[in-house]
C-alpha cells in the first residue's frame with residue numbers, strides 16, 4: 001500500500017471497549033500492514049468551574065491535545081497504511097457536552113484543521129454494563145466515571161454522531177469476539193481492507 005493512511009476512529013463512552021477493540025484490530029493488521037496508534041489523552045474538562053480564566057486555560061489545553069493529534073496524523077502521512085485513533089474530536093465534543101460546554105462553538109473553532117476519518121466506529125453500550133466493565137478493569141475508576149456523567153456523555157455522542165461522516169454504530173453489549181467480528185466486517189464492507 002502506498003496511499004495515505006486510512007484513519008479509523010474508536011469512539012464511545014468509557015468502558016465501551018474502545019481500547020480493547022483497537023488493540024485486537026491492531027494486532028491483526030500488524031501482520032501485513034504498517035499501523036500507528038494515536039490516542040487523545042483524557043481532557044481535564046472535569047476541572048472546569050466558574051473561573052473564566054481557568055476555563056479558558058482548560059479549553060486551550062484541550063485544544064492543544066486535539067491539535068497534537070491532528071499534527072501527528074499529518075506528520076505520519078505516507079509512513080503508515082492505517083492509523084487507529086483511540087478517541088477523536090467527536091469524543092472530546094461528546095464529553096464537552098457532559099460538562100455543559102456548548103459543542104457547536106467548539107466544532108466551529110476546531111474543525112478546520114481536523115482530518116475527516118475514513119471510518120468512525122461508535123461503540124454503543126448500555127451505561128450500566130459500561131460501568132460494570134469499568135469496575136472490573138485493572139486501572140480503577142476515574143472521577144467522571146459515574147452513571148450521571150456517562151449518560152450525559154452518551155447523549156452527547158447521540159447528538160453529535162450524525163454530523164460526522166463515515167460512521168458505523170457497533171453494538172458493544174456483546175462479547176469481545178462478536179464485536180471484533182463486526183469491526184472486521186465493517187472494514188471489509190467499507191472497502192478499507194479486502195480481507196483479514
Ligand code: ADP
Nearest residue numbers: 013014015016017018019020133137174175176
Ligand atoms: P474503553 O477504552 O472504551 O474505556 P476498555 O476497552 O478499556 O474500554 O474496556 C473496559 C473494560 O472492559 C476492560 O477491563 C476490558 O477488558 C473489558 N471489556 C472490554 N470489552 C468487553 C466485552 N465485550 N465483554 C466483557 N468485557 C469487556
